[in-house]
Amino acid sequence: MRRYLSLFAGFLILAVAMVAALMLSGQMSQWSGHAIPGWVTAALAGVMGMLAGWAILPTWWRGVLLVAPLVIWGGSQLHPGWFLAAAVVLILLQYNAIRHRVPLYRSGREVIDALARRLEEDEVTRFVDIGCGDGHVVAALARRFPDRRFTGFETAPLLYLIARWRCRHLENCRIYFRDFWNVPWRDFDAVYAFLSPEPMLRVWRKVQRELPEWGKLYSLSFEVPGIEPDALDGAGQFDLLSYRNLAGRSTAVNDRAG
């Protein structure tokens, strides 16, 4: 509820600051006899909005209020073709946010370190990142462990191309333009998932069915419902959950869901 209140307050302040800056610019134009450039009005609105929200809104609003009027002004100056181009790039990047409701957000450096420790400890040799994004996780791990195999599946076109490019010199890193649900996982002994809460039960069933009995599932941030992770490593702002002993573990949720 507080979040919605601050959202409402933020937009209200933005709107009021923009109206006030427009009125002030109008007055200044009249006094000086010169038209005030649009970007000056937008910058004025930004400063006024930022100052107005300074004490009452969360700190990240300051930057938003400062630049939003300039972005809106800049947008109004642009050819509509740029918006079309931006929409196409967004779709190429966030294709799976629409198709599978899994948007792109990247694992940070701490996550790669935590995964590397897990790979050492669990003696993982064939690792797959299901939904590998721009491939930075598999590329970083492939560099650290040149004698182990790393695979990434990705279906957002632009991300797939970037991931391929990242791994172009890494013999032990392969990226495939494949929907990870439609490929067998039996060639891997560890699956890494950073997806969303929704598919976790389905991921669990697939690792149980297809991974060897020593297989592992590593999930960043999202739990398998009803299954207790075997280990939990802090990895920056998220936790890395590790599931071992895949075979023979079931839960009420798992049993019910079939």
Ligand SMILES: C[S@@+](CC[C@H](N)C(=O)[O-])C[C@H]1O[C@@H](n2cnc3c(N)ncnc32)[C@H](O)[C@@H]1O
């Ligand atoms: C949250 S991002 C994680 C990216 C990367 N694994 C990381 O940890 O930085 C999830 C990725 O999964 C991809 N994705 C979602 N569903 C997919 C599917 N069924 N097949 C292939 N990729 C998928 C999305 O395009 C997105 O890049």
